Amino acid sequence: MSVTASAEVTAVQPYRHRWIALFVILAAEVMDLLDALVTTIAAPTIQRELGGSDSLVQWLGAGYTLAMAIGLITGGRLGDLYGRKRMFVIGAIGFTTASLLCGVAVTPEMLIGSRVLQGLFGAVMIPQGLGLIKEMFPPRELGKAFGMFGPVMTISSVGGPVLAGWLVDADFFGTGWRMIFLINLPIGLAAILAALRFLPEYRLSNATRLDLPGVALVSVASFLLIFPLIQGRELGWPVWTFVSMAASIVMFAVFGRYEARRARSGRDPLVTPGLFRKRAFTGGLVAGLAFFSGMMGFGLVFNLYTQLGLGFTPLQAGLAGLPQAIGGVAGFALAMSGLQERLGRGLLQIGTIVMAAGAAVLALTIHLAGLDVGAWQLAPGLGLVGIGMGLTMAPFFDIVLAGVEPHESGSASGTMTAVQQLGGALGTAVLGTLFFNLLAGRWGFGASMQVTVWVEVGLLALTFALSYLLPRRARPSD
Known part of the structure; x- marks a missing residue:
């Protein structure tokens, strides 16, 4: 099923497989939420076995959330431009692949890079699901559909850290901490196959283009702030760390001025x-x-x-x-x-x-x-x-x-x-x-x-x- 929606039409005829599709979207949400939580439990074990400095512990969480923050700004718009089903599947494939890379990482740098990839692909995947729900369900069922998120997110937030601790301690097949990432493989593959079969395609016919310069500016500004905050202590707080943090303020200001100029020119800002x-x-x-x-x-x-x-x-x-x-x-x-x-x-x-x-x-x-x-x-x-x-x-x-x-x-x-x-x-x-x-x-x-x-x-x-x-x-x- 493929639907091209206009900016004015946000509700279409309900899709007959909508409840199955909802569970596919919920599976993606669970993967994202668990991966945001599990490394806080496993970080000491990862550092002990993989090596790396104390900053590794911080980057395991910060790399994921920073990439997610930057990617979320444009993730939903990608679905408007290229189709929500298509971008959901691309995001799920990328997230699952990045999870595999995390699970087989042999150096701290490889693990951190894979976490960043997880965050970026998660930012592509998650907004599509929320947009699809609004399209698939009629107004009378929309509240019930979004109401499913509460119990699922609650169970994930309560059970996520316990699951992570159990997986690390259980050391299944000698994988140890790696299993907290490898467990995403069966969930991700099932979500991808089910998405290809059950998710409908929606795309806005008049979607605005991406503000790539804006994305670049806010990405650089965020990195200039977070990187010295994490690495500065281990390096003895050299002068460049303070210069970097000051430069981040300047870059955020440049980003604001650019967005204002873009809006005045009639183009859609980030x-x-x-x-x-x-x-x-x-x-x-x-x-x-x-x-x-x-x-x-x-x-x-x-x-x-x-x-x-x-x-x-x-x-x-x-x-x-x-x-x-x-x-x-x-x-x-x-x-x-x-x-x-x-x-x-x-x-x-x-x-x-x-x-x-x-x-x-x-x-x-x-x-x-x-x-x-x-x-x-x-x-x-x-x-x-x-x-x-x-x-x-x-x-x-x-x-x-x-x-x-x-x-x-x-x-x-x-x-x-x-x-x-x-x-x-x-x-x-x-x-x-x-x-x-x-x-x-x-x-x-x-x-x-x-x-x-x-x-x-x-x-x-x-x-x-x-x-x-x-x-x-x-x-x-x-």
Whole structure:
């Protein structure tokens, strides 16, 4: 089936294999989510067996999320231009191949490069699935289709770290950590074959061309920021690292001016420049950058602390983090029970307070118990962190996007999703570098973890303060 849609027509006759197609799309989402989580558990084992410096641990996560952030900006538009089924299949083939390259990597450089490829192809694959759902399902079934994402994403986020730890410890066929990537092969192959058979083809007849210079500018700007943050510590912070970070600010400014000039000339920009003149949206971008940086950086450092500091196995580390994942599910469910509609922005603020309180409880527990702390002692603080995280994330995107005009929502949502991924890369770089720097300065694991936790509290305080720039409530659904 092939459909060419106009810009005005966004809903077509429902596709008869739509529910099978939905499960194909969900399989791709699961692969992406798992690969964003698993390396935080397996990183110490990978470094020990493959070699490489401490920066390898950071690049395993940052390389993936940075590539994803950059690729997501244009991933959806590729589907509009060349067909969503076609780009989904290309993305899935590339993602699966990159997973194989990760699984057979023999050097740290090969593994990091393969992770970057995973992120880029994931950014091509994921937006196509979301676009196809909007096309395949009639309005009366659209809510039910998107509702399937909640349970699937919840199970993946809860079970992903535990699965990763189990696979590493089980050492199936002597593969060890490599199995966390090789497990994508059967899932990916099944998704590719099913996509070829069951996904319909949709393409916009009047899709705009790609803004390749804009992609290049934002890619260079992001790399100039992240690279020195990760590598600078090991190199002794030479002058070029600070020059690079300063140059990244200049490049982001050049990117902004280029996008504004492109919009004035009547060409479609990568990001709608008018969005950045809206206080709510710019505040939401900075708040999102702070929140997601802290969340992802904290996750990496916590797993390093439990394995390197407390001597947990990968499986034990995955299980130790389970209270946070379960708390996140509970917080999200609580928000969806009606609190989000009643409290609006207030729920986001309550969530950051609960999350900060949980982090403080965790820091106090580590301080009092020292290296004798066990997983059960860490559970209350982690549980509170998870509940606060769920309460914050549930309304976040809807509240931020309420401050933009309907015709800007596509560009705004794509930019917010990219910032979420960029925040993950930035948090991995900054908090990971801080943790390793403290250890190098002869701080103990417990003390280094406590400092990292208090930095996370500071980022949550910044998120709370910036939330006052956001609209009080999300835009009512039609």
